[in-house]
Amino acid sequence: DAGITQSPRHKVTETGTPVTLRCHQTENHRYMYWYRQDPGHGLRLIHYSYGVKDTDKGEVSDGYSVSRSKTEDFLLTLESATSSQTSVYFCATSPQGTTEAFFGQGTRLTVV
Amino acid sequence: DAKTTQPPSMDCAEGRAANLPCNHSTISGNEYVYWYRQIHSQGPQYIIHGLKNNETNEMASLIITEDRKSSTLILPHATLRDTAVYYCIVRVTGANNLFFGTGTRLTVIP
Numbered sequence: 721d722a723g724i725t726q727s728p729r730h731k732v733t734e735t736g737t738p739v740t741l742r743c744h745q746t747e748n749h750r751y752m753y754w755y756r757q758d759p760g761h762g763l764r765l766i767h768y769s770y771g772v773k774d775t776d777k778g779e780v781s782d783g784y785s786v787s788r789s790k791t792e793d794f795l796l797t798l799e800s801a802t803s804s805q806t807s808v809y810f811c812a813t814s815p816q817g818t819t820e821a822f823f824g825q826g827t828r829l830t831v832v
Numbered sequence: 833d834a835k836t837t838q839p840p841s842m843d844c845a846e847g848r849a850a851n852l853p854c855n856h857s858t859i860s861g862n863e864y865v866y867w868y869r870q871i872h873s874q875g876p877q878y879i880i881h882g883l884k885n886n887e888t889n890e891m892a893s894l895i896i897t898e899d900r901k902s903s904t905l906i907l908p909h910a911t912l913r914d915t916a917v918y919y920c921i922v923r924v925t926g927a928n929n930l931f932f933g934t935g936t937r938l939t940v941i942p
Contacts, residue, residue, distance in 0.1 A: 724875075753929075762919070763876065763932040778929060781863075810875050821930060823875030 723747050724824035726811050732830045741827050744812030745791075751814040752794040753821065754778075754786060754827040756807040763810065769794055801831045836920045844914075846942050848899045850907040854920030857901040862920045865896060866930070867905045871916040876932070879905065879918075910940045 723746030733739050743752060751770055755763040755778075763804060765778030767786040775786050785797045798805055811824040837855040844850040856865065866881040880887055880894045880905075887894045893906040909912055921936040 756930075759933070762934045763930075765929045768929070808873070812875070820878045820881070821876075822878070825875050826873065 724811060724813060726809075726824040726827050728827060729825065730828045732832060733801050735802060735831055736800050738830065739801050739831075741796045741809055741811075741829070743794045743796070743813075743824060745794075745811075745813045746798075747813060747815075747822070748791060749813035749815050749822075750791075751821075752788065753812040753814070754784070754794065754796045755810045755812065756780065756805075758773060758807050766796065766809075768796075773778060798829075803831050805829065806831045836922060836933055837921050838933065840917075840934070841937045841939070843941055844907075844910045845941050846912060846940050847909055850905075850910040850938055852905040852907075852918050852920075852936050852938060853904070854903065855902045856920070856922045859900050859922050865894065865900075865903050866921040866923060867892070867894065868919045868921065868930075868932070869914075869916040870919070870935070871913075876919065899930070903931065912936075912940050912942065914938065915940045 725744045725830045753768040754766040757763045764780045766780055766784050767778055769775045769788040787795045807829045812821040813819045864881050864883050867879040868876040870876045880889055880892050882894045882896055895904045912935045917935040917937050921930050
């Protein structure tokens with residue numbers, strides 16, 4: 721799994737609270753991604769990073785922000801969690817110049 | 833990225849070949865066909881990819897039609913552990929997203 725660790729693996733939080741999910745990789749891959757997976761929607765890209773401090777929006781970025789201060793870490797922040805952000809979140813990494821992506825085990829987030 | 837169409841579900845007997853079809857009739861000349869699978873609630877796993885030639889690795893074979901408008905993923909001897917959702921994706925090399933769609937849920941039956 722390209723040494724990808726997501727934390728936490730499970731989290732329950734209240735509406736309106738900030739939440740940060742962490743993705744840590746040990747493979748020195750340049751690209752990192754955050755996806756969410758919901759029933760009936762498959763996986764949808766939230767944000768991605770193509771290098772340290774280089775990030776861009778995906779197809780469902782509203783309500784999310786990201787940061788990448790080091791190659792190995794990619795943080796996803798929900799500034800004010802809403803019930804619609806209850807989902808399973810997957811981090812992925814990819815070496816530069818290839819498109820084979822490696823996924824973490826996911827974080828199940830429940831917003832109550 | 834080109835859109836793909838896959839059947840929502842398929843069954844396969846254990847030990848038999850599983851043939852999973854994918855239609856990508858709007859694929860462009862520089863788009864590759866990728867296959868991933870997701871077992872239960874785990875993260876997706878890369879299986880194989882190709883441009884226009886057939887490809888084989890230790891997990892599967894990928895057959896792409898000559899006009900590249902469709903492809904088939906073949907698991908030669910399906911086992912119960914191959915039960916998963918299989919995603920067919922077309923993508924330009926270096927593009928920054930993988931559009932997964934909803935895939936095909938393959939159930940391997942004992």
